[in-house]
Amino acid sequence: MCALFQGLQEPVVPAADEPKIKEVRAFVLRPKPPPEGGANPWHAGPPTAAPRCPAGAVVVEVEQDDGLVGVGCTVGGEAVCVVVEEHLAKFVEGQSARNIAHVWDRCWRGQTAQGRRGLGLHALSAVDLALWDLLGKITGEPCHVLLGGMTTARVPLIAATARPELARRLGFKGAKVALPRGPEAGDAGLRENAEAVHAWRRSVGPDFPLIVAGGGRFDAAYAAALAKRCEADGVAWFEDCVPPDEPARARALSRKLERLGASTAGGREERRDAGASTRSRTRASACSRPTSAAAAGPRSHDECKNAPEPATKGRRSESAPTIRDESVMAADRALAASLLG
Numbered sequence: 001m002c003a004l005f006q007g008l009q010e011p012v013v014p015a016a017d018e019p020k021i022k023e024v025r026a027f028v029l030r031p032k033p034p035p036e037g038g039a040n041p042w043h044a045g046p047p048t049a050a051p052r053c054p055a056g057a058v059v060v061e062v063e064q065d066d067g068l069v070g071v072g073c074t075v076g077g078e079a080v081c082v083v084v085e086e087h088l089a090k091f092v093e094g095q096s097a098r099n100i101a102h103v104w105d106r107c108w109r110g111q112t113a114q115g116r117r118g119l120g121l122h123a124l125s126a127v128d129l130a131l132w133d134l135l136g137k138i139t140g141e142p143c144h145v146l147l148g149g150m151t152t153a154r155v156p157l158i159a160a161t162a163r164p165e166l167a168r169r170l171g172f173k174g175a176k177v178a179l180p181r182g183p184e185a186g187d188a189g190l191r192e193n194a195e196a197v198h199a200w201r202r203s204v205g206p207d208f209p210l211i212v213a214g215g216g217r218f219d220a221a222y223a224a225a226l227a228k229r230c231e232a233d234g235v236a237w238f239e240d241c242v243p244p245d246e247p248a249r250a251r252a253l254s255r256k257l258e259r260l261g262a263s264t265a266g267g268r269e270e271r272r273d274a275g276a277s278t279r280s281r282t283r284a285s286a287c288s289r290p291t292s293a294a295a296a297g298p299r300s301h302d303e304c305k306n307a308p309e310p311a312t313k314g315r316r317s318e319s320a321p322t323i324r325d326e327s328v329m330a331a332d333r334a335l336a337a338s339l340l341g
Contacts, residue, residue: 014096021097022065024089026081028056060084060126062134070134074126076119083114083123092127097134104128165203174209182217194229201233214241220253227262237263
């Protein structure tokens with residue numbers, strides 16, 4: 001028999017001849033405004049109830065001293081860039097990209113004051129994605145191989161857009177749309193939202209999956225009223241309708257929508273697997289999916305394998321475990337089959 005002494009740990013130091021990370025940099029990427037009289041087809045339409053990326057998309061580059069560069073992305077504008085370059089960089093520079101678990105731990109432990117949700121976690125997520133990208137370039141392997149290999153031959157993609165008919169024309173297997181009005185617009189805004197969903201459905205036909213995103217601005221009653229008005233439109237699911245940190249409200253909405261034959265999804269902003277586990281235990285939504293740009297990602301393949309139950313076996317993203325309610329897995333499989341069809 002032997003015992004493992006959990007005492008002081010020897011520091012992890014890259015080998016002398018091993019390439020090391022020399023610089024971490026971040027910058028904001030904003031799309032060019034459309035020409036006068038024109039329109040950006042991905043952002044056309046009225047102002048949304050919850051505009052995405054209001055501060056701009058962020059690109060993070062992690063560069064080794066041999067010139068290899070890994071790239072990650074998130075949202076949050078200049079504020080995220082400051083966290084990356086002025087704070088997280090000091091935990092990453094001088095380290096080896098082969099030691100992602102160690103580098104991630106250094107960053108995570110250093111995030112106590114900067115925040116483990118919101119902009120602080122968006123910053124760490126972009127660094128994490130860049131590290132995995134860099135490791136893939138070092139090994140010559142795609143990230144899905146580094147995380148355990150293929151579990152399916154093809155993955156259907158949906159587009160987040162104000163023009164779902166263009167998404168269908170371009171070959172996407174579904175479209176996620178943001179509603180034009182929030183609850184503050186009252187009954188008139190609710191009618192406008194429902195009319196927008198009707199118009200989107202007419203533009204893509206009856207067999208193209210539509211996902212409605214609420215941006216976390218609704219309550220259960222408003223979202224249920226919207227779902228009832230859109231019952232004939234066959235919405236695949238309603239996503240992030242209530243605030244992400246209110247699982248009780250999300251559960252109330254999930255129950256209301258179940259009675260209407262509709263599904264909910266949420267958890268884009270949850271902190272790694274802990275928030276997703278809470279959503280799963282409380283049945284806050286049919287599907288809880290932390291997004292790779294805000295959930296910080298797994299440190300290793302083992303962490304993917306050990307995601308908290310209930311987890312859909314063999315269906316995990318490259319950067320965050322997916323937690324699904326067992327009661328809707330059959331419906332998920334049917335939807336996936338129709339998307340891949």
